[in-house]
Amino acid sequence: MRTDICTCPVTLSSADALEDWNAMIVAFLAHGTQTPVHLGALLTAEPEFAMAHAARGMFSLMMGRAELVETARQALASAQDLQRQTEITAREAGWIVALARWLDGSPTGAIAALEDVLATFTADTLTAKASHGIRFILGDSTGMRASIERVLSAHGDDHPCRGYLLGCHAFTLEETGEYKAAERVGHAGLALAHDDAWGLHAVAHVHDMTARPDLGIALIEDNTAAWSGSNNFRYHVWWHKALLHLDRCELDVALGLYDAQIRSDKTDDYRDISNATSLLMRLELEGVNVGRRWAELADHSEKRVEDGCLVFADLHYMLALTGAERGSAQDAMMARFARDAKKSGDMPVRIANPGEAALAGLNAFAEGRYDVAFRHLATARPAMQSIGGSHAQRDVFERMTIDAGLRAGRFNEAEQILHDRLAVRGGNEDRFAAVRFDKINYARRIPAQ
Structure with missing residues (x-):
């Protein structure tokens, strides 16, 4: 039996097919554009x-x-048919179980199946990355870190995918607040995996x-080889650069990056939409008029209600x-959340809490009902990590909660959230926090009328 780049046995019959499989693994690890190309070639050669x-x-x-759920169901049916017809490895069977569980509404079950695979195949970077990715979707930062650290020892200096695993480890360290270690491990990974x-x-x-925008901007500009050739993930890197410029109060630069890079392709990929909407909201919170940019995003979002x-x-x-004032679509989204919250499964649980409260808070904020917005967003806060994404991505909702509190005159509560946010950031005060603390101190000096 042949062995792939992750030192795992694979039921592939030809060297060419193995080459496609290995190329697909590396492309997937690197967020490369060729992942579907290599996977398609492999499925054609060895269906x-x-x-x-x-x-x-x-x-x-x-x-x-x-619409891709049906694609996944068809893929599962094909995989299960082949499993019944041929002898496959435990790793291959584990991926089929993981897919079946996720389609059954349990991404947590999918993670468990992938972790079972990793318990046997500890050098399997592909499975480690897949588990990492699903945990990221669920906001499970501690689980992400534990999963990667369980297989680190199997990714020694001679492992061809070690650099990519170190990149995953760096991210988990950052998301769990180990900033110095994350920076060190991240650079070590980039030295091995330049892409x-x-x-x-x-x-x-x-x-x-850690509120060091100058270093962040330099990092991105000096390492274009790591991301310029990636798939739409490159837009996310541009988004990070825009946030760093925002922290330097270079609002025009951030808006310029939005137009020239972040939305250079008007896709409806949810990750691209999230980059765009969260940046526009951050800019609006800083008083920037973003014009009609909301309309293009709302056109896509209406179709995703x-x-x-x-x-x-x-x-x-x-x-x-809300940015484009699409009232009927907003109502439809609220109604769908109410329906879905009553269903069973990992996502309905998250729709019920924090989803419904967060959604109501966003609506109220857009309508200028800041006290109501604050109450809803503050209610959602304790469970917001469970919606997935990173601290940086979810920070847009934290900023809106704080600003809703300030606009509603809830200075003590807004101040406490600012301190909570500061603690997550290792005590490093960014410009957003500094400006809001100044606003609170100024408001408290004004005598009551």
């Missing part, structure tokens, strides 16, 4: 390879698009969270809808 079908299904679900966009972005997160794949995506769609 009887069950794990390739399972991978196609898993990658489809990671896209967070309702690791995820590892680069992990270090960019560190500079964001009934998707219901990810709460993280839905809340960013709602930012677009």
